Amino acid sequence: MSTTTLIENGILNQHLIDPEICIRCNTCEATCPVGAITHDDTNYVVKADVCNGCMDCISPCPTGSIDNWRKVLVNKPYTVEEQLGWESLPTELPDDVLAAAQGTESSSDVQDLSQAQAVIAAAASIAPSASSSVMEAEVFRAASFGATTPPWSAAHAYTNLYGPKAAVTAIVVGNINCTEAGFDNETHHIVLDFGAMPFPVLEGQSIGIVPPGVDASGKPHVARQYSVASARNGERPGYNNLALTVKRVVEDHNGHAVRGIASNYLCDLQVGAKVQVIGPFGSSFLMPNHPRSHIVMICTGTGSAPMRAMTEWRRRLRKSGKFDGGKLLLFFGARTPQELPYFGPLQNLPKDFIDSNFAFSRVAGQPRRYVQDAMRERSADLAGLLRDDNTHIYVCGLKSMEEGVVLALRDVAQQAGLGWEELGSRLRREGRLHLETY
Numbered sequence: 001m002s003t004t005t006l007i008e009n010g011i012l013n014q015h016l017i018d019p020e021i022c023i024r025c026n027t028c029e030a031t032c033p034v035g036a037i038t039h040d041d042t043n044y045v046v047k048a049d050v051c052n053g054c055m056d057c058i059s060p061c062p063t064g065s066i067d068n069w070r071k072v073l074v075n076k077p078y079t080v081e082e083q084l085g086w087e088s089l090p091t092e093l094p095d096d097v098l099a100a101a102q103g104t105e106s107s108s109d110v111q112d113l114s115q116a117q118a119v120i121a122a123a124a125s126i127a128p129s130a131s132s133s134v135m136e137a138e139v140f141r142a143a144s145f146g147a148t149t150p151p152w153s154a155a156h157a158y159t160n161l162y163g164p165k166a167a168v169t170a171i172v173v174g175n176i177n178c179t180e181a182g183f184d185n186e187t188h189h190i191v192l193d194f195g196a197m198p199f200p201v202l203e204g205q206s207i208g209i210v211p212p213g214v215d216a217s218g219k220p221h222v223a224r225q226y227s228v229a230s231a232r233n234g235e236r237p238g239y240n241n242l243a244l245t246v247k248r249v250v251e252d253h254n255g256h257a258v259r260g261i262a263s264n265y266l267c268d269l270q271v272g273a274k275v276q277v278i279g280p281f282g283s284s285f286l287m288p289n290h291p292r293s294h295i296v297m298i299c300t301g302t303g304s305a306p307m308r309a310m311t312e313w314r315r316r317l318r319k320s321g322k323f324d325g326g327k328l329l330l331f332f333g334a335r336t337p338q339e340l341p342y343f344g345p346l347q348n349l350p351k352d353f354i355d356s357n358f359a360f361s362r363v364a365g366q367p368r369r370y371v372q373d374a375m376r377e378r379s380a381d382l383a384g385l386l387r388d389d390n391t392h393i394y395v396c397g398l399k400s401m402e403e404g405v406v407l408a409l410r411d412v413a414q415q416a417g418l419g420w421e422e423l424g425s426r427l428r429r430e431g432r433l434h435l436e437t438y
Contacts, residue, residue, distance in 0.1 A: 012074045022065035028057040045083035059148035062281030142406035145424040146435035153290035157283045167276040180338040187341045193241040203309035207279035224262035227305035231313035245305035294326035294391040300333040303397030328354040333371040335362035372408035383416035399437040
């Protein structure tokens with residue numbers, strides 16, 4: 001859909017998000033180039049006066065909840081406040097209401113998107129310059145280089161097999177703290193078994209966990225998304241199970257005490273407990289499967305989950321002797337070594353199998369060091385991999401890391417004489433640079 005077809009004869013084809021199937025993963029808001037998507041504790045919504053119909057958010061959405069539209073009167077769009085209160089999408093306006101609007105002279109005066117956005121902004125009591133300034137701002141957008149298609153050799157991913165209204169039950173068969181014991185910021189490795197129910201997943205996919213109970217308003221909790229941390233043939237090979245990497249949330253990003261609903265629920269589960277699961281989700285953040293393909297993994301904290309999955313699958317292939325794998329280069333960041341998941345097992349992997357680089361930002365008496373710092377230290381090796389068309393790059397972790405990582409890739413490329421705009425666009429186009437931040 002082009003921006004010129006959003007408006008026709010006084011009718012706005014308004015972009016909306018379906019709250020019933022949205023898993024609140026933040027992908028759409030992170031992807032939107034004009035800042036048209038926002039959210040509260042309940043819903044993700046689209047600002048009618050900002051959305052330009054570019055469609056950048058459609059492909060990355062793991063559930064398809066973002067791909068919804070309703071025809072409304074151009075001067076009466078659904079407001080952000082209305083959308084935040086929805087539990088389901090509204091029905092379509094009757095044809096006679098739309099026809100009456102199309103027949104009015106004032107409606108037909110709106111001929112293009114910029115005029116329509118001015119009308120919408122006025123209806124919402126927002127200055128048109130506020131939305132236009134967002135769209136016209138020229139800033140470095142790391143998200144614009146993230147691929148929305150999988151590598152050409154990726155396996156086929158099954159998605160949305162189980163929705164919010166038809167969750168599948170899994171049994172907890174393992175729950176251990178995979179960070180050093182005795183520290184507040186603990187992260188758990190949780191194994192879920194699906195028994196005879198089919199639940200195929202690939203490395204890089206995610207699932208939704210539905211916490212029991214209701215929220216403060218009496219509504220059932222919405223699902224929380226977690227990346228799968230195990231290989232495609234199960235945490236235990238040959239079994240219908242998978243693993244998750246879950247950090248117990250006890251404070252927000254500002255350090256204020258909070259208690260994460262889903263994370264604490266999961267971290268406290270005992271073996272034998274039943275869990276409601278939806279998904280799987282994701283069809284682009286998938287690993288390559290062709291021989292000699294290289295994988296660069298850049299992550300922080302629980303963003304290590306898909307990297308562990310990819311590493312484990314490559315380890316099993318290597319052990320079988322039936323796959324000629326390329327290089328594995330890992331950049332893994334955390335505040336301290338004690339908070340870094342899987343630190344011990346990673347240390348024990350053969351050096352000729354994976355090249356691991358750690359960065360810690362809160363070690364007493366040492367300068368803060370982030371994954372992008374470690375990347376720049378390995379610029380020569382990274383540059384060599386960037387020159388190779390078999391290299392695939394994966395970034396996963398907090399949203400705050402995304403820009404620094406992509407800027408580091410840009411700097412490494414440019415110092416090596418590789419034009420980043422052309423290279424970055426090609427990496428995106430060929431499904432070789434994937435960003436999954438939250």
